Amino acid sequence: MNLNEREMSSLFQAVFPKLEDDRQIALLVDLPDDKEEDNSPWALRRKIAYEWFLLLQEIKSELQIDHVDLIVYRNVKSNNADLPCEMYIWNKETPSTFPNEELPQSTSIEDVFGKYQIFLVLSEYSATAPMKIAAKKYHFRAATMSGFSSDMLPALRIDYELVNKRLLQLKELLDAAHTLCLTFSVDDKSFSMKFDLRSTTAHVSGGRFPTAGMVGNLPSGETYIVPNETPQSQSEGVLPVQFDDEVVLYEIKHNKVVNVISSGRFSEIEREHLQKEPAYGNIAELGFGILRDFGISPIGEVLLDEKLGFHIAFGRSDHFGGLVGPQHFSSPQQVVHIDYVYIPETQPRVSVDKMELVFAEKSQTIMNHNEYSLWEKP
Structure with missing residues (x-):
């Protein structure tokens, strides 16, 4: 079972104590290139991310946040490799494989890092290294959660x-x-x-x-x-x-x-x-x-x-x-x-x-x- 509104609010405020400039949150999710590359834990993680995206939208006023986005990107095939130059704002159902046609709204990685003050990164491949490097320049905060699954929820409590x-x-x-x-x-x-x-x-x-x-x-x-x-x-x-x-x-x-x-x-x-x-x-x-x-x-x-x-x-x-x-x-x-x-x-x-x-x-x-x-x- 996923987090409820009370648990998400409590967790978020404990992890990211409110700062004056906090206005926008982004959830980052990497996508498999095709069905053959996908796996069940990865698909479930994308489902969790989409549910968290909806949940954060519901409680954003309580968190004193103006806007929440779900952003997807092409996976980088390796843990802690640099992230791709282009990312895509996603407002549909749970994201599946990387869309090769009718791509959603694209944005550069520089614009993403400059726009959002808080990131949750629920990815297949760890993004900790590139996020740490970027945070020094753009001064955002981020929790990286590669490999996250519902089995980890007890560790958040x-x-x-x-x-x-x-x-x-x-x-x-x-x-x-x-x-x-x-x-x-x-x-x-x-x-x-x-x-x-x-x-x-x-x-x-x-x-x-x-x-x-x-x-x-x-x-x-x-x-x-x-x-x-x-x-x-x-x-x-x-x-x-x-x-x-x-x-x-x-x-x-x-x-x-x-x-x-x-x-x-x-x-x-x-x-x-x-x-x-x-x-x-x-x-x-x-x-x-x-x-x-x-x-x-x-x-x-x-x-x-x-x-x-x-x-x-x-x-x-x-x-x-x-x-x-x-x-x-x-x-x-x-x-x-x-x-x-x-x-x-x-x-x-x-x-x-x-x-x-x-x-x-x-x-x-x-x-x-x-x-x-x-x-x-x-």
Whole structure:
């Protein structure tokens, strides 16, 4: 069941506290090119977006908003690739595939970003990176919701005041630390990684966007940091990631994957991918999701699952303040920022046995066996 008027009003006012210049809201939706490219979750997400569009129109006076639009665009085939130059205002029924005839009213992406102050982006392919970059220039606010489904609605109803408090505590620790040390176990073997946190600061994604220029995921619930990406980075070790039943072992030096030292079908796929796209091997993000402590379960969509526990992302980082952007990839279609989540449901053979932050004069363990040791569960 979708949100009702009361729930939508409460959620919207919590996520986007009213600013003086707020006048117009846009819901952005990407469309498949044809029926063969479509899938059931994508179609359901477009239905949710259309229902939210109608719902926001009903409560816009309560939100002190003048206008709400639903805007569609041709999908970009890859997570966090740049968005297309043209978009289309949609006022019909639930959008289906990209219309090749009788296109609705078109508008440039620059006009879209300049016109609306608040965006909800319910897309198949993540638009977080391009929206973050654009928000710095156009000063809008946006919640990006790639992969959103009705299964995520419970995560919109938790105590985000407590969530934010814990995320801020994590940020304070990460900002003060110079190294993150991890010990992984894979079956009966142990692997170690250390990440260089020097000259970087953490960011909180707590489901609230109170100031212009802020963009983040919804549902939210993570603190994240880009490790040192310079050639002098001291990030190194062996990083395990499980694909189906196989665990791929990446050798990391200077914050980049330099080799795949495991064997198997997925190891070979990853090895070939890294040879073709070295930028994919950049360690772009260390994420500390906490929603598993609030009783939220994974559903197989990264948008939610990454907020449940620790995760590591490969690829693009410039939207988080890092150094690797689209120009480092071979083509716009190859641009990627992909998260690997370390919780038992997603990587049952891999455990984060110990997570330790190292400071100038001390160290502190913040996770044991996939469980945070900083606080009690709510």
